[in-house]
Amino acid sequence: MNHSKEFLAIAAKASQQVGHTDIETVKRWQQEQRDFLLIDVREDHEWAKDHLPDAIHLSKGIIERDIVARVVDFEHILVLYCGGGFRSSMAGDNLQQMGYNNVISLDGGYGAWKKAGYQLVTPA
Structure with a gap:
């Protein structure tokens, strides 16, 4: 997807404000049953197709509200x-x-x- 320079500027600024981790760390945390909450901020149609195990869904459009x-x-x-990584940041x-x-944003x-x-995970 081609993002506008304006969007990328906002995302870059936000990215500097939050912590980051990689997929290997999250996978290890899941295996260790570490106490954290994995949140999918993608749109409903993206979540409905498939998502990461143990995640909950609060899309970027409603997460602040809910x-x-x-x-x-x-x-x-x-x-x-x-x-x-842009929307999550x-x-x-x-x-x-x-x-x-x-x-933390997942890189x-x-x-x-x-x-x-x-x-x-693919929903039934």
Whole structure:
């Protein structure tokens, strides 16, 4: 997908504000059953096709509205992902502005996970 320079500028600024991790780390955390919440911020149709195991869905369009009802602990580790990392960085920046202190964007997002051949969940 070709992104506008304006979009890329906003995404780059947001990316500087949030922590980042890679797919190998998230995969290891899942295997270790580490206490973190994996949040898919992609659109509904993307989630419905397939998504990462153990993820919940709060799309970028609603996450700021609905997150407090789902995650009351502002210290909980939140790993956000999207298709490639732009939307998750922007959503993560917003969550930090709301007071969440452990927000991480998954570098490469869904695309990197799929390319690595890691398991995806396809809803029934």
